[in-house]
Amino acid sequence: MCVRLRALLDAPDLRLRLLTGGSHLDRAVRWVYTTDLPDPRRYLTGGELVLTGMLWRHDPADSAAFVAAVADGGIAALAAGYADNEAQSVPDDLIEECRRHDVVLFEVPPDVSFATVTERVVRAVTEGRPGADEERWRDRLHALVATGAGPDEMCTLLTDRTGADCMVLSATGRRIAGADTLADDDRRGLARRYLSAEPLPTTVRLRTDRYALLPVSPRQPRIAGWCLAVAGDLDTDDPAVRGPIGEVCTLLALEWSRQEEARQVADRQGAQLVRLAGSDSAAPADIASRLQVAGFAPDEPIAVVVAAAAGGTPLTALLHEICAGAPDPSLVTGVDGEAVAIVAAGIDRFGELVEHIRTGAEALRPGLSGARVGIGVAAASACAAGLHGALEEARAVRRLGEHRPGQVRVADSGELSSHGLLLATVPDELRRSYTDRLLGPLVAYDAAHRTDLIATLEAFLDCDGSWTRCAARLHLHVNTLRYRIGRIERLTGRDLSTFAGRVDLYLALKLA
Template sequence: MPGNHCRSLLTWRFPGGKVPSQGGRLVPAQRRIDNDGGARSGAGLTVAEALRIGPLARGRVLAGRKGENRVITSVNVMDTPDIKDWLKGGELLLTNVLVIKDDTQAQVALVRDLFERGAAALGVKLKRWVDSLPPDMLTLADELGLPIIEMPIDIAWTEVLNPVLTEILNRQAAYLETSQRIHDDFTRVALLGHGLQSICARLEQLTHSQCAIVDVEGEVLATGHDPEGAEPAAEALVDEDWSAAVGSLTEDAEEATRPVAREWRGGLLLSNPLAAGSGVYGRVLLFRRSQDFGDLVFTALEHASTVATLELVKERAILETEKRFRNDFVFDLLNGSIENRETALRRARSLGDWDFSRPHIIAIADLDHFEQYYLRSQGRAEDHTQRIKDSFQRLVATAAKSAVPDTVCVEQSDSVTIMFPGDKEFKTLRHPEQVKKLASTIKSQVQSKLQEVTISVGIGRFYEEVMQWPVAYREARMALSYGRRIWGRDRVIHYDDLGTYRLLLSPGGIEEMKAFADEILGPLDRCEAPRRQALFETLEQYFRCNRRIRQAAAALYVHVNTVRHRIARINGLTGLDLEDSEDCLNVEMALRIRTYLAHERERRQPGAPL
């Protein structure tokens, strides 16, 4: 028997399991594709239309009249009890009930089987093998909306098959011709290279609707209105309206990856995903204040979606290539592979229009334990974790650049390296507490939109010169890595916060010890000689006497207020608090390192004893 002659283009999900009819009203789904309201657009023939063709015009609907808008795409004849195994959907099934004439339960079950397989209608001949159909069969047909049509007993099946299939084929031919013209039209638009806006504009012209293209996050990429042209009409939707439209579609997570129709603002909103392979790049939205959508609209929307997807894939490929070159340069710089300052500045201007002659602060934002999250998410959609990672990187970059203009962000794996400018009005970021406050704000903004993951941020110290940034980058990585091990995830850690842990965990050796001692005691070393000596002597006696000021004063042969004054002076110069146990630990460790390094210098002098 003939197969499915009409291949539909799209499966749409409509509100309440309804689809728009040619008259503009919402009617029950013409063709059931799944159990909760799917329907196909295309060149099919409705049951109601078929009842006006040839001998079918003499038919009588016994039950299921509310399903007269179901779509017929082929005609088949039932010659076996297990006919359901051969149904593909959309069939007008013809039968004289011979094969199940003595089985009332099988007759009732046939209605449910046809409905579940997506058949359009059942045509029966009575008075030959059975005189009537069981009431339960008719009741079920009414409930499901599956039309049962009593056929005239004097007609042959071919008298039904030929005219119905001819009408279907004629409609399909006309439909395919129109579809090809629309395809050629959008292909020309794409070849002219005018981008997404021209695709939207052409779609609006073809469908007499309003159109927008949005990315996966709902940001408007293009509308049918040319931003450089005349002002749009008063009733035209603007970006804020389209954002609201996207919001109405995102209640169901699956709706981002499937065609959806939704009643919205008194009209109908269609959303078709822009997908290639396993990736979804965004959606095409189409809004019409009238709910009168014909096949032309769905066909145009699919062809526009195909061209828009290709455009986005092309743009993505270009952007990814440019981003890879920029990222490679930045990480070559931060890893110390670029040794010439002028080369670094020139390449920064060339690749990113960045001014790396300005001082910057280096920070790294990273998804906590993302490998474990990936393993926990294996039951989800294939690209779920990639979407989380892409969203994280985009949100971090957006928040950072919004907070501090001219910030540079580069991605690597599941982290973002952030380079804040530290000059002009942002000089306060040179202070650890200020840059930590900024990083915490960015972290909070990102996590408010990615609540199923946590984020940690590591920050390096401020360095003026571009050739010192590899040190800042190493410090940011250490702050991130060691900070997680010490205090756990979901933190903002400055390198200075590590304190003595740097010495315990770092492989830096003597150089790290020197850097730590200079960080703590450097302000004292830079004082004039007499004052420097007095401050260091006081500091050493203060710890030698277990931080008892009177004992320290006695050991130094000075008044107790002199010691108090010197301690206050040390606090002021170093920014530390010698009443705080953590600061005291750092200072005492720095004093011991200073003593050790002095002994090392003496030992390495010529003639010194081994």
């Protein structure tokens, strides 16, 4: 079912005022969506009545960008209003932009809540199903909207309707809501299938049970969105099943959008903090003040996580999801092409945090579409005083870690003291040139004479140049070992009795 714009305009309890688009009042409304994002088009599927309190508007240019975005999203109409503020009305620039884009615009009276409008639209678009069961279902669905119920209540309603356990999972397998019947590994397994399945919805078998996996909203990026998992052999093509699942998914998508908007507000505040901390001229008192506003004590230990990736990877959403499962509170934001997280993790838990980030990043790998992601993690003993240094250190280890193989690369500040991380930054062409020059003669000699000079060199260096220990390891007489080392020195031009000679050949072996 649907509701026409004319019916909403004529509703005496809503008292909407038509500002533009009077020729489109027979347009059907498919659903309702409330937003104060400056560009909400990725959350729109077309046919929505969009409600906005205009928190995104700071000047006329903002109205132009917002209206262009919702028009591109194919909305049915826009309804704007300032709640509980009779002195303000819809600005002229917003009216003019709606007129220019041929968007229907209503003004919502300040004493009419958006919840009232939302309930009216939901009730109208879900009416028309025959039968007492359908009536009870519709009443409970309306009650969820009217009371602002959360995802758990939505899952309970769907379970009562279908008789099947259901749960909402994040892209890493975190349980957002619903039945708590699966072990962590099983939930992560369902999440992996959700990330990689083409197309969705899909049905998967988990041990003896089957689960239907559906995206809460097809417009959500999978690594940022929610997955609805419904247990049992339900036929999701059956209208009696597909209808309730689709309606609950729509409510879940609205809840996800609400939470996403709240995160984006926090992200903007976090971006200001990160930019301030990254400045060489920032006063520690200013950093401490912003940290307190964000919920961090100035003297508490923290960790900083920096992520970067090529292509269109939603980095901030990715880092949000990775940090969401950590036991410590965090602030995640996007700054200048990077995603940055500040985590209230003590030094004693730093290793645990790094492992959690590695596990979470690897869990999201199936949803990265081949994009390579680099993540750096650093710690600071005092938040306000150490934030700048930890931020720079995390960026440094992230850049060093990018030279490692693999699609997802996580490096931490403890590795800055390891030569292995530095060697990983050597370009491939220089690596080949160096190893060929030093080790090439040994490889050729071994191939021609069926000897083991490379293995002998590795053992000699591993034994710190000890003749007796190396000879014992290789089951050789010491004189035989001395003969082989002499041959290595002549072929490579390096003196293995010197520190410099050993370092040259050690690095060549590590680079090979």
